[in-house]
Amino acid sequence: MLDSNNVVQLEDLKSIYFLYQDTVLTNDGVIYTCDFDSPSIDKMFELIEKHPELLPSHHGALSVKKIERTVVKLIIDQITRTNHDTLIDTDTLNAVAQRAVNMLQDAALREVSDIHIELYAHETRIEGRVDGKMQSLQPTIPEHEYGKLLFGYLFNELSVDKTSDFYQNQINNARIEIELNTKNGRRETLWRIAYLPAKDNGGQLTLRWLNKDEFVPSLDNIGWEIGHVHIMRNFTQSASGVCLIAGQVGSGKTTTIASSLLELKGKGRSINTLEDPVEFDLGIIQSSVVTQKDDEDLMFTYGKALLRHDVDIESHGEIRDTKGAMNVCRKGETGQIMFSTLHTSSALGIAHTLNEQMHVPSALIAAPNLMKLWIYQTLVRTLCPHCCISFNEAQAHLDDEQRKKLNHWLSEQGDLTIKKTMRFKHPSGCNHCNEGEKGRTTLVEMIVLDDEDRLFISNKDYLGWSKALLAKGFKPISSHATLKIKRGHIDVFSANERVNGLLNETSINAYQQLWEEAS
Structure with missing residues (x-):
């Protein structure tokens, strides 16, 4: 009977067993598999050909036999239970x-x-x-x-x-x-x-x-609209001030800063970055500040040292604590352009994060000409141009809940012609993509701070500030998502996974559904 006692359990072979979980090799030189097309078979032949001493009595000769998948799984489980104390030889x-x-x-x-x-x-x-x-x-x-x-x-x-x-x-x-x-x-x-x-x-x-992308894209090619790029260039051409870029981990914040700095290189101003660690080679002075266990203030020490180096434009890694936040504010007050990042769920939320979590005084956050530009961004998967499907084709693949949310969203848009340009991911995808999507694009919202904004921040009136921003034309990230959905660049349901409030229903509807589900 085939069991784990008959199986060769050398570490090289165990790596193959665990990777594919469809094939094992026994001491009598037989490869048992549930899939004759499995790559594990060729790997075992290669291994024994290189190391025939693994099966000395068979001189490296192997045969292949078919068994049930359940038997393979049982054997691998048995190997697991008998190998808890592996020796590190x-x-x-x-x-x-x-x-x-x-x-x-x-x-x-x-x-x-x-x-x-x-x-x-x-x-x-x-x-x-x-x-x-x-x-x-x-x-x-x-x-x-x-x-x-x-x-x-x-x-x-x-x-x-x-x-x-x-x-x-x-x-x-x-x-x-x-x-x-x-x-x-x-x-x-x-x-x-x-x-x-x-x-x-x-x-x-x-x-x-960290260096997955070999080349830094230009500001014109990171997924922003022309207006977003214009705002960033206006900031970088100003005399001083702070630009904070917020977003989740992996939302492209570092790439955005790198694109901005690359555009400023060679324009007559001194540029330095402090990073943990350096991700892109920008051809400027970049210091990799890798914080160790006993020197958590190393970023602050480097930042203080740069005060002696005649810097015009400076970028710090992620703001993580009060000292880091105060250091960024201090640099913005010394007459230089300052970039940094932090984690929040909106551009408006930067004020609350700095004040309530980083303990930066609201009066300092609202200081004249200190905070200039706040950005929140996220990355959303883009549709595969080879297999994306139309609105009508997508209907057969949507469940009742998705149709309900989609119809509610369409009614809010007030323009049913959107259906003609909308596209959806193909549920099976094709050879060019991963389940109907390939690559990502940036969605962004920006606050260009003025004295009215600073007054709201000083008073900590965030709800009032939100209404005032919308009244003067602020475009939330959901608006950018909607624009790219209308263009057929992204799937509305993929965008909803990354953008708060896109397909959300009101709290009243949510409460009403409690009774509908119960009945």
Whole structure:
């Protein structure tokens, strides 16, 4: 009877077992598989051809037999239960190293922006974000030890600039520099790596591909409208002031600043950046300020040092605390252009975040000519031009709730001709895309602060300020989303995942639905 005792359990082979979960190799030289087309079969032949000593009694000769998928799964589960205490010998380390490199290589070729490795009590999950959407990079691995060894290798062997030595029960951060094949050729890739412990001796490790984009796009090519670009250029051509760019992680904030600085390079003004770490090579003085465990004020120290370097334009990494926020304000008051980023859910929310969370006095936020431009942006997946479908074609693929929300949104627009230009993602996609979408575009809202805005900020009257902004023409990010939906560039439901208030119903309707569902 075939069971785990008959299966060769060397680390190189276990990597293949866990990656494909459809094939195993037994000690008598038989490859058992539930899929004769599985790449794992060729990988096993290659491995035994290179290392015939793995099956000395068979001289590397292999045969292939078919078995049920349930049997393969059972065997892999048995291997998991009998391998909780893997010894870190040379063979194991080499196998883990190959797993790590293969994972990074696969992610690079698939243009993954973020890799998520999640370790649970009895399994390891590896997922990646492609065009902003999470998808599985390989089947769930039914082993705790697999992820544990992977975490250790990524931090202890591949990474540099660690916050501290790696321990599974402690938060840690580092970066990895590794040469990989990409769709644009082989090149050096830079990854930011962050670890967070979790229950059951588990944890989450997230890798962000920092230099995924080799070239910085111009301001005219980041998805903004002509008016947005005009506003940014007006700011950069002014004498001084602060521009804050808000958004979620991975919303393109750093790219926006890089595009702006690139346009200012060589125009007669001195430019410096402080980043954690540097992501784009802009051909200006860029300092990588990687904060370690015992020097959390390093960004502040670097910022203070730049006061002696005759800077005209300066950019700081993300504002994370009061000291960082006050440092940005201080630089804006010294007569220079200042860029920085922070996390909020709207441009208007920047005031509340600075005041209530960063404890910056509202009087300082509202100081004349200090805060000049506040931006909130997000990235939304764009429709595949090869397979996107029309309004009428989409109806067959929408459920009742989607139709209800779509009709409500259309009635708010007051223009049913939108149906002619709207497009929707094809539910199956095509060879050119991922489930009907490929690439992303920027949605943005901007506040060009004036004295009226500063008065509202000083009084902390955020609801009144919101009404006043709309009265004088402020365009919220939902308006930019609507514009791109009308053009047929983005799917309304994909946009709704990234933009608050786009397809939302009123609270009255929400409460009424409680009784409708109950009845």
